[in-house]
Amino acid sequence: MLDGIKNLPIVFLLSIIIIFPIQAIAGEGQTKSKLPNLTIEKVMDTPNDHGRSITIIWKKPSFDSSFAIPTGYKILRADSLRSNFDSVEFVPIGKSKSFDIQNIEDGKTYYYRIGYANTEIISNIAGPVQAKGNWFHTGKTTTFVVTILFCALTLGILIFARRGGELYIRPISGINAIDDAIGRATEMGKPILFVPGLGAASDVATIAAFTILEHIAKITAEYKTRIIVPCYAPETMIVAQEVVRASYLDAGRPDLYNDKEIFFITQEQFPYTAAVNGIMLRDRPAANFFLGKFYAESLMLAETGFEAGAIQIAGTDEAIQIPFFVAACDYTLMGEELYAASAYLSKDPMKLATLKAEDWGKAGVIIFLIIGVVVASVFGSDFFIRLLDVNVM
């Protein structure tokens, strides 16, 4: 009996040495048998990219929840079928069943396999595949076609205008009021304030603002009215100085031009707002023009101008700011009206032609929308939705 008790530790140790490895081997076998096989469905050059990338798509495995799910997939790569496959990427287990492998050498042939991390289970060999840059983004086909159509339409109307065709533009009260506002300031002997917004000189809204500034500056030169242009961006200041200088020159009054009236303040949004508000309250301009890109400062500027008693004309393409300008200004150029100002003011047939093309473009969009809504609602077809689907990624 005692001998049996003495031998108990030896029996226990033997059982650990023998039984545990057997269990481990059996367990490993079970894990291996329960993990589903991996299959690469497709390996290809990543579409619509600049190159140096390959996309690998595999069939998503379904795991038995009673066994440990692997932490992720390992992506293996080889230069040829005879070479060894080396692990190049780790993809965590998740919903994903595809992966873009980056920093690939363009034009070089590769073969791929995929396996579960920390296991020997690997997929079929996929390839050969080469990475290359694409020369057209297929996700932007709709945008490309619309751009071509719009350019063709604009050029067609330009040719029509050059041949002397008459183009009617509806009256825009905000633009008509510009001359009256300048006249009022002249009569009151007070300056005019032109704020070109927070946009860069290259923004379309700022470019449109420059065209209106050109018109305003010509009149202020004729009337000898002071014009103040505080700028948010230094490059806007340079362009604004040039525009005003050219206008004074065209008006035959280059002597009246003062570049110190077109100055840079700061590129910080609210300090800029504070500075412009200060100008409005100190110099009391009789007419304020807020034309260009505006953000949260729009209402602060317009309300201060209202308090200062100025006639105010605003224009922006920022849809969110339009209600603020409508509430606080006398006239507001909404969105595209800002862009239309240059054509409207100059009456140049070429500029009017682009405006007309824009109107025809809008008409086309409206017709397209109506047809799309009818087709989707009555016939249940998603043809137009798919047609207009733009994948920019």
Added chain:
Amino acid sequence: MKRELPIAITFICAFILTLQYFIPHRSFEIMYEISNIWIQIIGVFAMILGIISLIMLHWEKIKHKKENWGFSIVTLASLVGMSLVGLIASENSPVFEWLYNFILAPISATMFALLAFFIASAAYRAFRARTVVATILLLAAVIVMLGRVPIGSLISFGIFPKMAEILVNYPNVAAKRAIFMGVGLGAAATALKVMLGIERSYMGSD
């Protein structure tokens, strides 16, 4: 030539950058990156001119002791002070960060906070029911405001929140989309005018 060359440069650059939007190839991506670097370089030179303009303007005010010339001293002192701290101690230094976080940021935040009062005064004027359209605006605003607060739901048995949702999601979105479409086409037309040299006012005089 003084006009034609800038127009030609504008056309070529605009055409290449338009193509770049549709061509994802690496060569066009590099061109886009280079053009962005050029814009930054031009911006730096423009900034120098901007700072000179700012200094000249305020120096004139101080020199001739114009109205509120004391503020010009504060402006120039701030400009010089921040620049020196940034140049000597770098922009990541604690002193620079302290100046930015505890002087400039609170001043900006204070200005932004004033927006609430500006909104209140503008809303008071905009919502006066003088015409039919203004009355509709007032009614819509009241419904949306009441629909967004718990008491609105309580007094209307949940009707105001639903009405507010309809107003915000349908008429509001429809109007916004109309503006966006107009802006999109207008921007494209303006870009074409600039590319083709029809719009040249930004170039100044000959």
